[in-house]
Amino acid sequence: MEKADNLVVMPFSAGWSDLGDWKSVWQEGSPDDAGNVLSHNATVIDSSGSLLRSEAPGLEVVGIGLTDMIVVAMPDAVLVAPRSASQRVGEAVAVLKARHVKQAEAMASDKRPWGWFESLAIGDGFQVKRIVVKPGQALSLQSHHHRAEHWIVVAGTARVTIGEDVRLVSANQSVYVPLGAKHRLENPGKIPVEMIEVQTGSYLGEDDIVRYEDRYARD
Numbered sequence: 244m245e246k247a248d249n250l251v252v253m254p255f256s257a258g259w260s261d262l263g264d265w266k267s268v269w270q271e272g273s274p275d276d277a278g279n280v281l282s283h284n285a286t287v288i289d290s291s292g293s294l295l296r297s298e299a300p301g302l303e304v305v306g307i308g309l310t311d312m313i314v315v316a317m318p319d320a321v322l323v324a325p326r327s328a329s330q331r332v333g334e335a336v337a338v339l340k341a342r343h344v345k346q347a348e349a350m351a352s353d354k355r356p357w358g359w360f361e362s363l364a365i366g367d368g369f370q371v372k373r374i375v376v377k378p379g380q381a382l383s384l385q386s387h388h389h390r391a392e393h394w395i396v397v398a399g400t401a402r403v404t405i406g407e408d409v410r411l412v413s414a415n416q417s418v419y420v421p422l423g424a425k426h427r428l429e430n431p432g433k434i435p436v437e438m439i440e441v442q443t444g445s446y447l448g449e450d451d452i453v454r455y456e457d458r459y460a461r462d
Contacts, residue, residue: 265313265322266329269294285314292326318351318361356459357382358435370447374428376401376436381429383457390444390451392420394428399436402429425455 244250260267272280277291284302285295290309297304299318306314313329315322322332339347352361357380364371376382376399384404394403395417403412404427405420411431412418420426422444430436454461 264329264332265294265315265324266326268296269313269326294326317346320346356380357430360440363439365447368443368445370442372440372442374438374440376428376430376438378430378433378435381458382427383452383454383459383461384425384427385455386423386425386453387444387451388423388453389446390442391422392426393441393443394418394420395439395441397437397439399430399434400432401436401438402431403427404429427456 260271262268262271269280272294274280277287279287279290279292280294281287282296282298282304284297285304285306287293287295287306287309290306290312292311293306293309293313295304295306295309295314297316299316302316302318304314304316306312311326313322313324313326322335324331336347352359358374358376360372360374362370362372394401394412396412396414398414400411400413403410403418404425405418406424406426410418428436428438
């Protein structure tokens with residue numbers, strides 16, 4: 244934010260840490276009697292001085308016989324390192340980038356101007372996503388060359404455009420988007436729209452999008 248010209252500042256006299264590495268997170272945590280700092284879904288046995296975190300709902304992390312270790316489980320990757328090596332995470336990222344591992348470039352949840360999505364399952368010729376659209380926001384009017392899509396709304400009410408057809412789709416209802424059809428999903432309501440998208444086709448990459456209208460001025 245150092246380049247921003249619209250900020251207001253005020254004095255701050257308490258202690259400060261930018262939490263620049265996982266060791267700092269351990270230092271600022273609430274340790275148990277053995278010096279372990281745990282997230283609510285982490286368990287240790289005969290361990291001391293360690294940080295165990297699970298950032299994935301429903302994923303339990305268990306450590307046995309650990310001393311001064313860091314274990315962080317994300318939805319798509321797990322970090323295990325001595326606490327003394329917490330500054331070396333950047334080296335790991337560089338190695339993963341050299342191997343073109345997607346986790347080094349993108350988070351498991353992909354943020355968009357309209358909301359976010361995450362991939363739940365990927366297989367040969369299909370992908371399942373969870374998509375959340377914020378109130379008043381909309382995906383672009385688009386089409387795909389290589390995939391069709393099934394949308395199942397699980398929360399909220401969406402305005403769905405498929406070709407010339409425009410309809411409201413509420414929770415427990417679904418629609419089918421044929422390959423090549425122009426389509427858009429909007430959230431006209433006051434609560435987020437959450438849906439499950441099932442893609443089927445020969446290519447499921449995010450770059451298979453032809454945009455015709457987009458309120459966020461993306462290409």
